[in-house]
Amino acid sequence: AQKVTQAQTEISVVEKEDVTLDCVYETRDTTYYLFWYKQPPSGELVFLIRRNSFDEQNEISGRYSWNFQKSTSSFNFTITASQVVDSAVYFCALSGSGNTGKLIFGQGTTLQVKP
Amino acid sequence: DAGVTQSPTHLIKTRGQQVTLRCSPKSGHDTVSWYQQALGQGPQFIFQYYEEEERQRGNFPDRFSGHQFPNYSSELNVNALLLGDSALYLCASSLGSNSGPQPQHFGDGTRLSIL
Numbered sequence: 704a705q706k707v708t709q710a711q712t713e714i715s716v717v718e719k720e721d722v723t724l725d726c727v728y729e730t731r732d733t734t735y736y737l738f739w740y741k742q743p744p745s746g747e748l749v750f751l752i753r754r755n756s757f758d759e760q761n762e763i764s765g766r767y768s769w770n771f772q773k774s775t776s777s778f779n780f781t782i783t784a785s786q787v788v789d790s791a792v793y794f795c796a797l798s799g800s801g802n803t804g805k806l807i808f809g810q811g812t813t814l815q816v817k818p
Numbered sequence: 819d820a821g822v823t824q825s826p827t828h829l830i831k832t833r834g835q836q837v838t839l840r841c842s843p844k845s846g847h848d849t850v851s852w853y854q855q856a857l858g859q860g861p862q863f864i865f866q867y868y869e870e871e872e873r874q875r876g877n878f879p880d881r882f883s884g885h886q887f888p889n890y891s892s893e894l895n896v897n898a899l900l901l902g903d904s905a906l907y908l909c910a911s912s913l914g915s916n917s918g919p920q921p922q923h924f925g926d927g928t929r930l931s932i933l
Contacts, residue, residue, distance in 0.1 A: 707860075736919050746906060748861070748924035755918060794860055803874045804851070804912055804919030808860030 705730045707797050709809035716785055717817050724780045724812045726795030732756075737771065737778045738796040738806065748794070754778065785816045820845060822925035824909050830931045831899050839894040839928045843911030849873075850892040851922060852884060853908040861908055867892050868914055896930075904932045 706729040716722045728737065739751040752762065754771055762769045766783045782789055792813050796806040823842045831837050843850050849868045853861035863876035867886035886892045890911075896903055906929050910922035 734918075738921070740924075745926060746908075746929075747926045748908065748910075750921040750923065753919075753921050796860075798919040803866055803868075804849070804922060805863050805866060805874050805876070806851075806853075806861070806919075806922065807863070810860050811858075 705732075705797055705799055705807045707795050707807055707809035709793075709795055709812050711812045712810070713813045713815070715815045715817065718787060719784050720816075721781060721783050722785050722814065722816075724782075724793050724795075724814065726778045726780065726809060728776050728778065728795070728797045730797060730799055732799040734799075736798045738798065739769065739778075739780050740794045740796060740808075742792040742794060742811070744791070751780075782814075785814075787816050787818055790814060790816045822909055822911050822923050824907075824925035824928050826928060827926070828929045828931075830933060832933050833899055833901060835899050836895065836897045837899060837930065839896075839907050839909075839930070841892045841894070841909030841911075841925060843890050843892070843909075844923045847911035847913050847923070848890050849912045849914050850886055850890065851910045851912070852892070852894045853910065854878075855906040855908055855927070857905070864894070899932050901932050904930060906930075 708727045735756045740748040770779045792811045795809045851866040852864040855861040865875040870886045881897045906927040908927045910924045912920045912922045
């Protein structure tokens with residue numbers, strides 16, 4: 704069975720602090736894909752990143768960075784120098800082998816960035 | 819370039835009724851997936867349509883059905899509505915690919931309330 708666990712339900716930080724959102728996944732597939740999505744209050748899920756299981760290089764995009772560690776089945780997301788606009792619910796998701804792209808989502812982490 | 823559009827935005831129904839939700843995919847996308855998101859939870863995969871056929875289905879009863887039209891737009895139908903069907907229904911579109919699941923682009927969702 705495939706499963707995604709985001710143990711942090713809510714995180715509150717003060718603007719300019721760094722924050723890391725944890726994601727742990729379970730799958731028996733050897734080929735799989737991991738995603739992060741952001742859901743602001745408007746409801747639309749915004750795609751942030753896709754990573755396949757063969758690419759363990761960490762990735763940085765502006766203030767965002769992702770740490771993929773296959774050995775611990777984790778795909779953590781760090782926001783550096785957080786801003787109030789980063790406040791949202793963040794979802795980690797898993798898609799197994801095959802091209803259908805069915806996403807298995809975690810429960811989400813609500814991030815509140817206070818000014 | 820229009821993104822994924824869903825209609826209606828909000829809908830109120832009573833138990834036992836039937837509902838149809840509509841989705842137009844992002845321009846150039848040929849695959850449509852539907853998700854149900856209960857309050858405070860991650861989205862749950864309902865099914866996916868590609869080339870006007872249901873390609874994969876999640877763990878939802880037959881009361882949930884769908885359709886994809888030649889222009890790639892899609893409908894989600896739910897019969898015999900239950901109180902537990904109250905949720906945000908998200909439509910996502912993507913481009914079919916042989917190089918793994920592509921990022922899905924989500925609409926703003928339809929908020930369905932059952933009284």
